[in-house]
Amino acid sequence: MKHFHTWYRKDGGSRSYTWVKNCLQEAGLIKRAKKRGAHRKRRERSPLPGMMIHQDGSTHERVVGHDNCVSFNNIKLQIPADQHRCHYVKVKVTVLRYPDGQLAILHGPRKIATFDKTGQAIKQKKKLVRKSAASASQ
Secondary structure (H helix, E strand, O other): OHHHHHHHHHOOOOOOHHHHHHHHHHOOOOOOOOOOOOOOOOOOOOOOOOOOOOOOOOOOEEEOOOOOEEEEOOEEEEOOOOOOOOOOOOOEEEEEEOOOOOEEEEEOOEEEEEEOOOOOEEOOOOOOOOOOHHHHOO
8 A cells, every 4th residue: 555655645645644545445446444343452561772782682581590690692690699588599680691791680670789791790879878967966
């Protein structure tokens, strides 16, 4: 159908694609498309440019092994203990690859470790804990 509209425009036509399609359907030159059902399957949203995930759009879910490590592209990434858990054995984590080659491991929404291209851990800056107003006045 699109090529008919393209020819029509090249010959100086100024009508819309829909107008051309309706005229061709009324003349019996093209068939009407099958009507879609009212309820369609919803697709998962495709990643947008600039998202901090691997370029192919996948999120690389892994299960942590008994040695508290995750394998990703033949690199073994050891997850350090943190304030939330002492180990992540048998836990599902997500490995993200940033455009600069760095890797990050997430457990749910929380980033638990960052690694360089070679798999060496990058120390994360500790977050400052705010003191409450009562303890600050003492």
